[in-house]
Amino acid sequence: MTLPIMSRLLICLLLAWHMVATGTEVVRFPKPEFEGDHRSDYARQLLQLAFKKIGSKYRIQAADISMTQERQVRELEAGRTIDVAPIPSSAEREARLLPILIPINKGVLGWRLGLIRAGDQGLFAGVKTLEDLKGLSLAQGQDWPDTQILKANGVNVITASSYGDLFKMLVDKRFDYFPRSIMEIWDEQANNADTLVVEPHLALHYVYDAYFMVNRKRTRLAQDIREGLERAIADGSFDKLFQxxxxxxxxxxxxxxxxxxxxxxxxxxxxxxxDRAELWYDFRRGAANPK
Structure with missing residues (x-):
């Protein structure tokens, strides 16, 4: 049974009054792009940890609609629908938004393995250098900063507007190699186990990660998130969650x-x-600076 408009309004007013009375502030976080999308689970848990460390009463709430990376940037910039998001960095995005400059994933977003078609492993056996990589076709999302990074290194990159379409395009032989971060590739391969495998020979690396970003006017929120993250780094709970x-x-x-x-x-x-070695993962030097 649908509640009358006045009843719904009263409920909203009571909830708003409760939030003011208790000091709770709702922080809207991006909704996953599709059912079963767990790519932002860690970032949300890290944000919750940061809030816990400063003893705040922020309450994280999922946005009503899902959106791509670039849509998240636009919504944050306009001050609509979301208040904070884990945004892969670029100079343009950092200029449009207010980034908290602590890499959320300790730089692991820049450690890439490749999804390939099952049976194509031999195609990559002789690939050892960037010049060798240029002989293959790779793919990324059209609004992902990774696309610009790969192209700047002379790599042949095709793009798609839809994340889901990239897997279909790989199966259909539209490209050869789909670089994915170590954080997400295993789930993606499991979801396409009949057709795709993780290439066993190569890894790509570039210094790169996502930051929590907010609207440029939300300086207090940014300061609170930074303070919470710094405390989590200092007491080891950031690394514990990461591991x-x-x-x-x-x-x-x-x-x-x-x-x-x-x-x-x-x-x-x-x-x-x-210059902060503790913020970056690099297996060659433990947690050393990857610069």
Whole structure:
């Protein structure tokens, strides 16, 4: 039975009064793009941890609609529908929004393995250098910063507007190699187990990650998130959560046995905290600075 308009209005007013009385502030966070999309689970848990560390009464709430990366940027910039999002960085995005310059994923977003068609492993056996990689066709989302990074390194990249379409395009032989972060590739391969495998030989690396970003006017929210993250870094709870989500995936990647192709990232800004070794994962130097 539908509640009368006045009753619904009264409920909303009571909820608003309760939030004011208790000091609770709702922070809207992006809704997953599709059912079963867990790519933002860790970031949401990290944000919750940051709020817990400062003893705040922020309450995270999912947005009403799902949206792409670029739509998230537009909504934050306009001050609509979401208040904070884990946004992969670029100079343009950092100029349009207010970033909290602590890499959410310790730079693992820049450690890439490849999804390929089952049976195509031999195609990559001789690939050892960037020049070799240029002989293959890769793909990314059209509004992903990774696309600009790969193209800046001379790599042949095709794009698609839909995340889901990229998997279909790979199966249909529209390209050869789909670079995915270590954080997400295992779930994606499991969802396409009949047709796709993780290429066992290569790893791509560029200094790159996502930051929590907010509207440029939300300075207090940004300060609170930064303070919470810094406290979580200091007491080890940031690393504990990171290992909880990604430790096994990093071990499964066996980066130490792979040929690592280093790529330059022209999107890095002067604010990139590359001098803080504890913020970046690099298996070659533990948590050392990957600069």
């Amino acid at each position: 909880q989500y990604y430790g096994e995936r990093l071990r499964k990647a066996h980066l130490e046995t792979r040929t690592v192709i280093e790529l330059k990232n022209p999107l890095l800004t002067p604010g990139t905290p590359s």
